[in-house]
Amino acid sequence: MVAETVCTAVAAAGLGIAAITAYRRRFLAAARIAAYALVPLGLVMTGVVDWAVDVVFSPGVWAGFGVLGLSWLIFVVTRAVERRGGGTRKERRAARRAAGREAVAPGASEPALGPGRPTGQPAARPARKPAAAPADDFSDIEAILKKHGI
Structure with a gap:
């Protein structure tokens, strides 16, 4: 009973603040305040407040x-x-x-993984590509810097 009264009072106060805000010709803000003010009233009317009070106590x-x-x-x-x-x-x-x-x-292969290898040897690494010449790497950067006058 007390929770419903408090929620109704909060809603009434919020609607009053919304009316004052609308009187000052700030209609968008007044509409937002009115929307927030109606939330507690809606919670009381749907019974959520009673449920929450029953849960808390x-x-x-x-x-x-x-x-x-x-x-x-x-x-x-x-x-x-x-x-x-x-x-x-x-x-x-x-x-x-x-x-x-x-x-x-030992030495057996697993069907999905391909041929087996002895347990003491590490797996072969794929061959690395040789690095491109440094001039090739920086030509794009130099073009951008020249474009911006640096």
Whole structure:
């Protein structure tokens, strides 16, 4: 009952301010103020205020929020423990790869990945293109600088 009265009073005050603003011939601002002022009245009329009051003053709802908070806390702690227990990301990745190699016979190839390679040799890197001549790299920059008189 008190929440409805407060919301109605806020709406009335906002509409009064909107009327004063419109009297000063600031119609766009007055329309915005009137729109904001009607929001609390609309919330009261739709029953949202009653629902919010029931939520705020209900111990069962707060217990539910507590249970949600506890579950979130457990989730965060277990993630932190999981990350701390495995070492660095590189170490965990290496451990997963090592576990995957044990599942496949040595020297065997995996069908989707192509031919296998011995485990001690790194993968061959693709050949790098030779760098272009420095004059070619800076010719565009020089043209732009000349264009701007620099």
